Amino acid sequence: MPHLDPCFINFSNSIKHYSLPKRFTFPFYYQPHPLCELAAKELQHYLHTQQEWQHNFGLTDDKNNASGKMFGVLLVENTQKEIGYLTAFSGKLCGKYTVGHFVPSIPENEQLTSQSDEETKKEKDFYEKFDVEQVEINKLTAKLNALESNPQLPLLQNKLLAIGLAFQKELTQHQEIMAVNRKNRKEQRKNAVQALNNKGLTLLFNQLAKESVHDKNQLKALKHDWQQKIDDVQQQLNTLENEIKQLKNERQNRSSLLQNQLFQQYQLLNKDGCSKSLQDIFKPTPQQTPPSGSGDCAAPKLIQYAFKNNYNILAMAEFWWGISPKSEIRQHKNYYPACSGKCEPILNWMLTGIEQDKNPLLINTANNKKLEILYQDEAMAIVNKPHDMLSVPGKHIQDSVYTRIKQLIPSASGPIIVHRLDMSTSGLMVIALTKRAHKQLQKQFIQRDVEKRYVALLDGIIEQKTGEITLPLIGDFYNRPRQLVCYETGKHAHTTWQVIEYTKNNKTKIYLTPKTGRTHQLRVHSAHPSGLHTPIVGDDLYGTSASRLHLHAEKLTLKHPLTKKELTFQSAPCF
Structure with a gap:
């Protein structure tokens, strides 16, 4: 059948x-x-x-x-x-x-029929009430938009700002006058001690005290007058803003209640x-x-x-x-x-x-891979991290550059890891072998004194030879570890790039130089339509999976943490 x-x-x-x-x-x-x-x-x-x-x-x-x-x-x-x-x-x-x-x-609200089934009837009743409440919330939104677009709102806000600035200016001027008067009274008291008798001193000191009180009373009156002006405008502004606030709270409460009721309709099997x-x-x-x-x-x-x-x-x-x-x-x-x-x-x-x-x-992909030490002295080491190895221990996998260094260099102390590479990225990392070295090296990274250059293989042809990308990045809260481009709340991210060569299979080998160090910066700047619009080969987050992510930290320039001598290290990629 x-x-x-x-x-x-x-x-x-x-x-x-x-x-x-x-x-x-x-x-x-x-x-x-x-x-x-x-x-x-x-x-x-x-x-x-x-x-x-x-x-x-x-x-x-x-x-x-x-x-x-x-x-x-x-x-x-x-x-x-x-x-x-x-x-x-x-x-x-x-x-x-x-x-x-x-x-x-x-919740199959768009497929409901007029069946007599009690459960279906309840579901229909819910969505009818839902639609009615949604209309009311939309009315609140329209009213809120009208209030927020009221021209009186910015006028009062600007007026309040202008009054505040004028008050601050007059207050500063008056305080400067008071300071001069106070200095003059102090000088008069000092000179009078030598020139006047006790009776004369008493009369003078009383007069100077009255002048001081007069200055303070003027200051008090000035503050009172300006505060009255500020309060008058603030009261008008509060009337508008409180109405907006009340409407926002009402809309938020009704929306949350409606959303919660809707979520109850989602009964998942x-x-x-x-x-x-x-x-x-x-x-x-x-x-x-x-x-x-x-x-x-x-x-x-x-x-x-x-x-x-x-x-x-x-x-x-x-x-x-x-x-x-x-x-x-x-x-x-x-x-x-x-x-x-x-x-x-x-x-x-x-x-x-x-x-x-x-x-x-949950699989340790670095299990059979070697961590190569390219340079080592008493303060630091340079290692060549293989792709698919963690920089630091993860939630489920402990094997990492950190744990390997603890095994390979037992004398290493302190935090050890100065900076990180993505698990999928291979290449150069500097390792601190003492607390002092870690502090000095980390300072260089914070001040962006370290120069890093990566080699990447992009999944397409980049016709322009050089350029720069400044797309601000923020973590995707609902889809970690992916990153989003966000001009409102994203952190500044800056990358320069230069084409190295074009390969036979229509791919582009390229230098990527990060001026900032945001998570997945090079991967997003390569793949995003407003960046190079061409993902890195093997990028399983922003492009297409392959045998590996073709991104390698190829060059690292920094100052030795003890001698301050500038050092440059290079490691050619294996792709």
């Missing part, structure tokens, strides 16, 4: 020559199973050819209001033992949470049919409450639908389709892991009891 589920998709061609996955995908670091790649290609063909709905992915010349989207495929076995796949998108597509061809959103709300899933996490958009990513939607329909889940993959966001780096058609901030707590619950591939991040 053929299946009747419109979301279950049979492969277009026979898959009998494919082997099924032995375990489910570890969703936070994976290579797609061949059947998931096949499903993704079929979905990409559908996205390219479908005419059922319209969404501007930015793949044409029209970039107005364009936005790329994360899509997912889930390889499943249905109750008839057929192998097929499900598809989903993250967030909204063409303004909707539920679109034909894809599995629905977890595991393979045993047990359910948990988003609220309960996130309670044990550091943030305790679900971030906005939790449960709307492709992966939870796919797994939820599979469990609801008693499908056996086999493997999954997610890929980006369309133009990259301005803040982060997403390559068209590239595969990406599930996000850690929103999806990790959810998927940890949903995949309870499901055998998964091993987490590659």
Whole structure:
């Protein structure tokens, strides 16, 4: 009997020559199973050819209001033992949470019908009330926008600032006059002691005391008058600002309450049919409450639908389709892991009891690699770190440059590590062998007196020969360790670059010189559309995985911590 589920998709061609996955995908670091790649290609063909709905992915010349989207495929076995796949998108597509061809959103509010089922009726009632409350919140937002755009607000703010400056100016002038008067009175007292008798001194001192009191009273009156002017304007400003503050608090409270009620509608299943709300899933996490958009990513939607329909889940993959966001780096058609901030707590619950591939991040990839010491004296050492070795011990893996140095140079003391290289990056690191040396070397890094140069192999042709990049960076809170470009809160990051040569396979070898030392600076500056727009070969975060990340710290120039002599070290990359 053929299946009747419109979301279950049979492969277009026979898959009998494919082997099924032995375990489910570890969703936070994976290579797609061949059947998931096949499903993704079929979905990409559908996205390219479908005419059922319209969404501007930015793949044409029209970039107005364009936005790329994360899509997912889930390889499943249905109750008839057929192998097929499900598809989903993250967030909204063409303004909707539920679109034909894809599995629905977890609270299926856009697919509710007029059935008599009590649970469905309650769900419909909730969304009707939700829509009413959302309208009220939108009204508050409109009123708040009107108040914040009131021209009286900046006028009063500027007036208050101007009064404050005028008051400070007059106060300073009066205090200067008082200082001169005080100096003159002191001089008069000093001279009078020699020239006047006791009666004359008493009269003079009384007169000078009155003058001092007069100056202080004038100062008091000046402050009072100006304070009255300030209070008058401040009161008018407070009236406007308090109304804005009250509206913001009301909107925040109503939005939070509505959001919490909505999160209760997200009842997420595991393979045993047990359910948990988003609220309960996130309670044990550091943030305790679900971030906005939790449960709307492709992966939870796919797994939820599979469990609801008693499908056996086999493997999954997610890929980006369309133009990259301005803040982060997403390559068209590239595969990406599930996000850690929103999806990790959810998927940890949903995949309870499901055998998964091993987490590659728990495997010590540096186990058989040698840490080469290029230079050593009593104060410092220069080492050549191999790729895929940690600089310092990690949460799960202790093997690192730090632990290797403790073994290779037992006399080393102090913090030892002065600076770090990403685990995936190879090349030169300076090591401090004493506390004194560490302090001196670290000072050079803080003051940016150390010169570092990297060699990278970029996955494309860079036609310009030299240049510089200044894209400010900030950590992606919901997707660590990835970094975002953010002009509002990001830290200044500066890189200069120079082309070395072009290789036969249309790649560019390049020098990268960081003027600042932000996390993943060279990787983001290379891959971002506003940077070189060409990721480093093997960059599994911002480009495409390969045998290794082709980034090597090739040159290091610094001053010896004891002799102050300038030293330069070089190490050629092995790519």
